[in-house]
Each structure stands twice: as structure tokens, then as C-alpha cells.
């Protein structure tokens with residue numbers, strides 16, 4: 001199975017230091033819906049691994065989070081595309097859970113869901129913790145410079161990190177190199 005994993009905030013949709021708390025605040029980054037649709041319509045399965053500490057912080061509830069993801073699904077449906085499994089960490093930094101990135105738990109959930117190892121799969125993120133999580137399951141760390149990505153690019157990145165301006169550029173490269 002051709003499987004790619006995306007971080008959500010700062011990769012698919014615009015991020016905010018005030019968190020994304022409502023469907024109205026959940027606004028796709030230009031080209032990201034089309035990029036996911038290109039992947040889907042090229043036979044790729046697109047999963048999501050996202051930290052959602054806003055749940056633990058009480059900024060929004062799981063029904064609101066689900067409504068944000070329904071908005072994503074509706075936008076993709078306009079392009080005859082679907083998003084796959086969305087793994088999210090509902091915990092806060094102090095909960096010491098096993099799923100908050102940079103830990104591997106969300107990626108392991110996705111691997112378990114699809115019964116497929118993640119070795120060599122692309123994990124596209126905007127934060128260092130995304131790239132670190134990718135390394136922990138031998139996935140390929142891919143940084144996009146949207147969201148927090150421009151700042152992340154100034155940091156020491158894991159060896160082998162691929163860097164692109166945005167999701168659309170990353171998908172263009174992936175599809176070109178996996179014809």
C-alpha cells in the first residue's frame with residue numbers, strides 16, 4: 001500500500017499560536033486540499049498524525065475536533081478524494097502519554113490500523129517533533145515551510161530530512177519520483 005502520513009496544523013491547514021479551536025478557524029493552506037486529492041487519485045492512502053493538546057487544555061471538545069475533520073472530508077469530497085485514518089493525541093505535555101509527538105505512538109497507531117510498517121513512508125510535518133517522530137519509526141522526515149516550518153528549518157534537522165516549501169511541492173516531488 002502506498003501510504004503517506006501528514007501532520008495537520010501547519011501542513012494541511014493554517015496553524016495558530018492560539019490553537020485551532022473551531023471549524024471556522026480550520027482553514028486549509030492554499031493547495032493542500034488539491035495536493036491530498038492528487039495523492040488519493042494516484043492511489044495513495046493519506047493518514048494524519050496530529051497533536052491536539054487543545055483538548056486537554058479545554059479549548060475545544062472531541063465533537064468540535066470531529067467537526068473540523070468533517071470539514072476536511074467535505075472539502076476533499078469536492079475533489080473526489082478521501083482522507084484516511086486520523087490519529088490524534090488528546091493529551092497535554094504534562095500527561096506523559098505515549099502518543100504525543102515526538103513520541104511514536106500516533107505513527108504506531110497508523111501502522112497498526114493499516115497493518116503496514118512505516119519504514120520509508122513519508123511523514124510530512126512543520127515541527128521538529130514531527131521529524132523526530134518520523135525518525136523513531138524509520139519513516140522519512142519531510143519538512144514543509146508552512147505553519148511553523150520556516151522556523152523549524154532554522155533548527156538542526158534529523159539526517160535525511162527532505163525540505164519543501166509546502167505540501168503541494170512535496171506531493172509534486174513524491175508523485176514525480178514514484179511514477
Ligand SMILES: O=P(O)(O)OC[C@@H](O)[C@H]1O[C@@H](OP(=O)(O)O)[C@@H](O)[C@@H](O)[C@@H]1O
Nearest residue numbers: 007008009016017019020050051052053
Ligand atoms: O501540528 P499538529 O500536531 O497537527 O497540531 C499542533 C496543535 O495541536 C497545536 O500544538 C501546540 O503545541 P503544544 O501541544 O501546546 O505543545 C501549539 O504549537 C499550537 O500552535 C498548535 O496549534
Ligand SMILES: [Mg+2]
Nearest residue numbers: 007009010126
Ligand atoms: Mg503542525
Ligand SMILES: [Zn+2]
Nearest residue numbers: 089097099100
Ligand atoms: Zn497522547
